[in-house]
Amino acid sequence: xxxxxxxxxxxxxxxxxxxxxxxxxxxxxxxxxxxxxxxxxxxxxxxxxxxxxxxxxxxxxxxxxxxxxxxxxxxxxxxxxxxxxxxxxxxxxxxxxxxxxxxxxxxxxxxxxxxxxxxxxxxxxxxxxxxxxxxxxxxxxxxxxxxxxxxxxxxxxxxxxxxxxxxxxxxxxxxxxxxxx
Numbered sequence: 355x356x357x358x359x360x361x362x363x364x365x366x367x368x369x370x371x372x373x374x375x376x377x378x379x380x381x382x383x384x385x386x387x388x389x390x391x392x393x394x395x396x397x398x399x400x401x402x403x404x405x406x407x408x409x410x411x412x413x414x415x416x417x418x419x420x421x422x423x424x425x426x427x428x429x430x431x432x433x434x435x436x437x438x439x440x441x442x443x444x445x446x447x448x449x450x451x452x453x454x455x456x457x458x459x460x461x462x463x464x465x466x467x468x469x470x471x472x473x474x475x476x477x478x479x480x481x482x483x484x485x486x487x488x489x490x491x492x493x494x495x496x497x498x499x500x501x502x503x504x505x506x507x508x509x510x511x512x513x514x515x516x517x518x519x520x521x522x523x524x525x526x527x528x529x530x531x532x533x534x535x
Contacts, residue, residue: 356426357401357423357426360374360375361374361380361393363393363404365388365390365406369384370382370383370384370388370391370406371383372404374426380426380428381419383406386408386417388407388408388409388417389407391404391405391407392404392405392407393405396420396440397469398442402421403418403419403420403421403428404418404419404421404428405418405419406418406419412453412454413438413439414438414439414440415435415438416434417430417431417434417435418430418431418434418440419431420469420472429472430472431469431474432473433475434469434474436465436476437451437467437474437476438453439452439453440467443527443531446531447468447469448466448467448477448527448531449466449467449468449469450464450465450467450523450527451467452520452523455482457484460482460484460485461481461482461483461484461485462481462482463479463480463481463482464480464523465479465480466478466531466534476496477497477534477535478493478494478495478527478534479493479494479496479501480492480493480494480526481493481494482512482519483509484509489508489509490506490507490508490509491508491509491512491522493505493507493526495533495534496534504533
């Protein structure tokens, strides 16, 4: 139920669609590699959005369709699947992601991004490298597609956080996202 209207979604190997009410198809997309879907409020605007989960070995990778109240429909956020495990930063309009990058998850990364005109746009990147060659945390600003290294931290920095790298990422992005605006 969104705005008092029932939305029904259906996914199989041939199609994915959403019906508003009893018969008004508001979204139909190719099922690609989607394995399941769910409705939840991603951008915290009070309306449930639509997540289509990709199959594969990268967990929490989704295509996102935001609910558009004026149209009572959904619109895709382009490039959203490039940001797995996306997490909103409360009351900011910014989000951050997390992904494994090898070495039994000792190499990892996170992007800071925002959604502009239904497109996910990268504004920051943190790369953690713990594979024993160039161990460290490398923090980059991203502007107009160009990446600039702004800070380097020892990899042991994550040990100061109860939840390790996840605690570090949460704390870093929620307190320093303004530096990437």
